[in-house]
Amino acid sequence: MQRKVRIGAGLGFYGDAWEPVVASIERGEVQYIASDHLAELTLAILQKDRQRDPSHGYARDVLPMLMRLWPLMQKHRVRLVCNAGGLNPTGAATALRAAFAAKGWQARIAVVTGDDVLPHLSKLSPPHLFNGDGFEAVRERMVFANAYLGARPIVSALQQGAEIVITGRVADAALSLAPLVHEFGWRLEDASTPFDLDRLAQGLAVGHLLECSGQGSGGNFGSQQAWKAIPDLAHIGYPIAEVTQDGAALITKAPGTGGRINFDTVRQQLLYEVHDPHQYFSPDVVLDLSRVQLDDLGQDRVRLTGARGHARPAQLKVVGGYRDGYKAEVTWGFSWPDAYDKALVAIEMVKSQLADKRLPHEALFVEFPGLNSAHGPLAPLPPPEALAELNEVWVRMVLRTRDKTVADNFGRLFPWMALSGPAYTCGFQGRGGSTELLGIWPALVDRQAVEAQIRVEVLTT
Numbered sequence: 001m002q003r004k005v006r007i008g009a010g011l012g013f014y015g016d017a018w019e020p021v022v023a024s025i026e027r028g029e030v031q032y033i034a035s036d037h038l039a040e041l042t043l044a045i046l047q048k049d050r051q052r053d054p055s056h057g058y059a060r061d062v063l064p065m066l067m068r069l070w071p072l073m074q075k076h077r078v079r080l081v082c083n084a085g086g087l088n089p090t091g092a093a094t095a096l097r098a099a100f101a102a103k104g105w106q107a108r109i110a111v112v113t114g115d116d117v118l119p120h121l122s123k124l125s126p127p128h129l130f131n132g133d134g135f136e137a138v139r140e141r142m143v144f145a146n147a148y149l150g151a152r153p154i155v156s157a158l159q160q161g162a163e164i165v166i167t168g169r170v171a172d173a174a175l176s177l178a179p180l181v182h183e184f185g186w187r188l189e190d191a192s193t194p195f196d197l198d199r200l201a202q203g204l205a206v207g208h209l210l211e212c213s214g215q216g217s218g219g220n221f222g223s224q225q226a227w228k229a230i231p232d233l234a235h236i237g238y239p240i241a242e243v244t245q246d247g248a249a250l251i252t253k254a255p256g257t258g259g260r261i262n263f264d265t266v267r268q269q270l271l272y273e274v275h276d277p278h279q280y281f282s283p284d285v286v287l288d289l290s291r292v293q294l295d296d297l298g299q300d301r302v303r304l305t306g307a308r309g310h311a312r313p314a315q316l317k318v319v320g321g322y323r324d325g326y327k328a329e330v331t332w333g334f335s336w337p338d339a340y341d342k343a344l345v346a347i348e349m350v351k352s353q354l355a356d357k358r359l360p361h362e363a364l365f366v367e368f369p370g371l372n373s374a375h376g377p378l379a380p381l382p383p384p385e386a387l388a389e390l391n392e393v394w395v396r397m398v399l400r401t402r403d404k405t406v407a408d409n410f411g412r413l414f415p416w417m418a419l420s421g422p423a424y425t426c427g428f429q430g431r432g433g434s435t436e437l438l439g440i441w442p443a444l445v446d447r448q449a450v451e452a453q454i455r456v457e458v459l460t461t
Contacts, residue, residue: 008032024238043169201247286313322438411433
């Protein structure tokens with residue numbers, strides 16, 4: 001009988017719930033938790049945190065999460081891998097060690113650094129990945145740039161006995177692939193045969209199924225009507241992968257939890273954010289999903305086999321952020337009668353004031369929450385006769401400008417309409433000034449330029 005390793009999903013984004021992880025540890029027989037705190041735009045959020053306090057820049061939910069989980073992890077001999085370090089993995093580890101020391105807890109905590117490539121980006125000058133724009137356009141405005149690392153530094157940390165591994169920006173699925181490489185001794189950097197590459201591909205597919213927490217077990221399930229059959233989402237169980245030496249995986253969840261693991265929920269997550277199923281790039285292997293087999297075994301169990309792998313790419317993806325102006329937004333509403341017509345008049349009043357005052361701006365975005373804000377142009381407005389009978393209409397206006405003063409004062413264009421605009425306005429909500437915008441700069445860089453600076457440090461509390 002082949003040896004098995006069980007990995008449970010942790011968080012799927014900064015701010016996600018960790019109580020379902022408790023069930024996976026207590027009843028799911030997991031040996032590892034792979035916790036993904038970094039959605040695509042999270043680094044921009046963390047950059048703003050770091051601007052306010054240089055000791056921040058990491059996903060601060062890692063502290064309360066581990067204060068809850070660590071006693072259970074010790075009892076059940078579970079190790080945790082996470083990318084909660086964000087822009088400041090060392091800061092996250094420092095804060096965690098202090099919190100553990102205050103409790104008298106001992107743990108081996110590994111910190112992975114080296115994904116920060118901002119100091120080297122000017123020399124690399126990578127063009128924009130999608131539109132080919134030259135780096136010169138943003139060079140002086142860049143505030144962070146981080147490469148997606150692979151599984152290797154996490155494997156090294158686990159080999160050194162780390163019980164908790166904190167990284168910065170690594171590829172989401174690498175959080176799960178690394179424990180498999182460590183436990184099974186799979187070839188990683190020198191993987192070249194179909195046998196080696198296919199096992200890595202299976203591990204990457206497993207990581208992809210675990211990286212979004214409850215979305216892999218029936219949460220956010222989009223099938224029309226079928227979502228209603230997902231049981232007890234209030235107590236959802238996060239997915240668990242039971243993987244054997246050959247890479248075959250059984251996707252399940254802890255007994256007694258809500259949600260659903262079946263063919264449909266698993267395949268939805270498998271295809272999530274995959275642009276080309278034949279070539280899903282990661283730092284460790286290129287995954288081909290075209291021959292994946294999902295066998296629904298019933299009772300919240302789906303078997304995953306058939307992933308194929310190709311040699312890892314020569315470049316790593318970088319996500320960079322640059323200063324890109326400011327925004328200000330206001331939301332307010334109008335009530336019946338003629339609510340929609342009143343909203344249109346008020347919108348034109350604001351546009352007139354912007355023109356009269358010659359306030360520079362790049363865009364003015366207008367939407368109607370409750371009518372078209374979820375799907376935009378894909379959601380046609382009701383016919384005129386239906387619009388005329390609406391009880392209330394809400395308007396959201398967002399101004400984008402490079403002038404902070406203009407953004408700061410945008411909200412002042414509205415209050416006077418309470419007495420001088422269309423009747424029965426209500427619910428004015430302004431954001432109290434401007435918000436700095438960070439543009440995202442995706443790019444590719446030579447992997448050797450990044451991997452030469454990766455460091456793994458194991459600390460003891």
